[in-house]
Amino acid sequence: MRRGFPKYIKDEDGNKEVNPHAFIDPNVGEKMIKNITRSLSERNPKHKSYYEANEKEYLKKLNNIEDNYKQQLGSIPKEDRVFVASEQAFQYLTDRYDLKEGYIWPIDTDENGTPNQIKDLTKFIKSNKPATLFVESNVDTRPMKTVSNETGVPIYKKPIYSDEIGKKGEQADTYLKYLEYNLDVLKDGLKK
Numbered sequence: 597m598r599r600g601f602p603k604y605i606k607d608e609d610g611n612k613e614v615n616p617h618a619f620i621d622p623n624v625g626e627k628m629i630k631n632i633t634r635s636l637s638e639r640n641p642k643h644k645s646y647y648e649a650n651e652k653e654y655l656k657k658l659n660n661i662e663d664n665y666k667q668q669l670g671s672i673p674k675e676d677r678v679f680v681a682s683e684q685a686f687q688y689l690t691d692r693y694d695l696k697e698g699y700i701w702p703i704d705t706d707e708n709g710t711p712n713q714i715k716d717l718t719k720f721i722k723s724n725k726p727a728t729l730f731v732e733s734n735v736d737t738r739p740m741k742t743v744s745n746e747t748g749v750p751i752y753k754k755p756i757y758s759d760e761i762g763k764k765g766e767q768a769d770t771y772l773k774y775l776e777y778n779l780d781v782l783k784d785g786l787k788k
């Protein structure tokens with residue numbers, strides 16, 4: 597497993613850029629919570645113990661979710677470890693849990709779903725044979741539909757969350773629920 601932090605991708609012009617989707621991996625979420633607590637405590641030392649008590653409570657839940665990711669994704673057989681979504685956003689997660697990542701467009705691209713991008717992913721799918729294709733909650737579904745039609749691999753029945761959590765009152769509307777939701781989608785959708 598490749599666990600470097602932060603992770604880099606290449607943009608359209610071949611320049612190295614930080615992949616900003618780190619929070620998709622709950623282990624990175626833990627780092628973020630610790631940084632938030634530290635920074636709040638520094639700015640407002642009077643409430644340090646309050647922030648730390650909240651952090652402790654939150655990390656208990658988050659660590660539990662991390663355990664579930666580790667166990668449930670860890671038990672996926674090698675041949676099913678192929679994850680395909682629209683954007684190259686899931687690198688932190690796929691590296692952490694040893695999944696092979698396929699995508700239509702790289703991060704920060706102006707063109708989403710060009711014939712060449714579709715062709716490349718179609719090739720990836722033919723050699724890696726994923727069970728399903730995932731579509732993020734906030735992207736145009738048409739490019740992945742084209743990929744699905746061309747490869748015969750179905751799109752998973754529910755969206756996966758990447759760039760943003762769900763709208764308030766809907767599913768995945770907190771970070772913890774977002775992580776739990778994605779894990780359910782992953783373990784079901786990756787199964788052949």
Ligand SMILES: [Zn+2]
Binds near residue numbers: 683
């Ligand atoms: Zn994104």
